[in-house]
Amino acid sequence: MESMSGIECFVRSAEAGSFSEAARRLSLTPAAVxxxxxxxxxxxxxRLFQRSTRSLTLTEAGERFLAEVSSGLAIIQSAVANLTSADGxxxxxxxxxxxxxxxxxxxVxxxxxxxxxxxxxxxxxxxxxxxxxxxxEGFDAAIGGGFELPPGVIARSLAPAHGVLVAAPDYFTNKTLPQSPIDLAQHDGILIRSPQTGRVRPWPLRNHANEQMPITLRIRMTMSDxxxxxxAAQLGLGITLIAMPNALPYLESKKLLRVLPDWYVDMGTLSLYFTAQKLLPAKTRAFVDFIVEHFRTQKLAQRFSAF
Incomplete structure (x- = not known):
């Protein structure tokens, strides 16, 4: 019977593509892995790996072995973790x-x-x-939107991911409040750059009738956060498109107001992501249930909706 440590080192090395990265995740030395x-x-x-000075790739036998043992390893580790939980x-x-x-x-x-x-x-x-x-990267769970679901990961929907246009009341002191998306072309925009692509995504605006219009703000500045x-919008520097969870505190405090409140951007779904294990670790299950319960009791799905 092969040792768990040897099988885990193999699986993590295959996932990471290197012994050094697997060692970091396992808190071991590369030599030990x-x-x-x-x-x-x-x-x-x-031979499970083809080794070179620059790469670590699975052999055909290694690929078959990885497919057969990886899911079983996760189940065994979850079972061990649950059994060794403090006082059950x-x-x-x-x-x-x-x-x-x-x-x-x-x-937080x-x-x-x-x-x-x-x-x-x-x-x-x-x-x-x-x-x-x-x-x-060894995460137990993640909260966000737009994640690609790799094999072995599932998503639990928490709320709609809606974006809204906001600006400070002072921004409109000497300007006309837009009445239609066409009017946005006359206003300064505080745009947000995607951390993945480094680009500003051209989201279309939608209304209750599901009509679509482009966002035509003049680019005044670009932010990554x-x-x-x-x-920046609170300083009266322009109009920005922001996800409802980020905008909500500013809207509720009236530091910002919604621009074109009948229009919004559909950014998908805010979800809780975790591995699709038959025996989910107790710590992960506790977190998932806790967050889902909180969203339900606080009605966050309704609060994060642009409607």
Whole structure:
């Protein structure tokens, strides 16, 4: 029977494409990972990797072995994690990815209640507006929109991802409030650059009749962070298109107002992503259930809707 450590080193090395990156994720040395994989190959009597100074690629046998053992490894590790939970309660480091502004505004405030309910869980939360590779980067779950679903990852819908146009009341002191999307061409725009592509996405506006119109704002400035765009808009520097979760605190405090309130942008769905394991680790299940419950009780799906 092959050791769990050898199989895990093989699986993580295959996922990462290198022994050094696998070692970082496993908190081992590259030499230890390489030695464990070499021992596994020796015991199996087959070569699992083709090695060179620049790359690590699976052999045909390695590809077959990875397909057969990877899902089983995840199930065994989940079972072990659940059995070793503190006093039968969910325990361990919980690695979660979420957007910076969204996480600080809506998830961090929940920490007290979450840790009171699950004191043996240790949050390892990452705040980043990019889309992470959950499997390759070892995340237990992620909250966001527009993630591509790789094999083994599922999405739990939380709320619609609607974008709205906002500006400071002072911006319109000497300007006419737009009455139609056509009027946007006469106004300054604070545009947001995608962290993935580095470009400004040309979102179309929609109304309740599902009519579509382009956004024709003059480019006054470009930001890479939605909260920075809101702060710039608050200074009266222009109109910005922002996701409802980011815009909501500014709208509720009346620091910003909606421009063309009958129009919005459909950005997809805000979802909670996690691995599709038959035996989900107790810590991950606890987090998923906690967030879903919070969204339901606080009616966040309705609050994040542009309607």
């Amino acid at each position: 390489s030695k464990n994989v070499a021992k596994l190959e020796s015991n199996l009597g087959v 309660q969910p325990a361990g480091a919980l690695k979660i990815s979420m957007g910076t502004g969204f996480g600080r505004a809506y998830i 405030p929940l920490l007290g209640n979450f840790l009171q309910r699950y004191p043996a869980i240790v949050p390892d939360w990452h705040f980043d507006n990019r889309r992470v590779d959950m499997v390759a 939605p909260d920075a765009a809101c702060e």
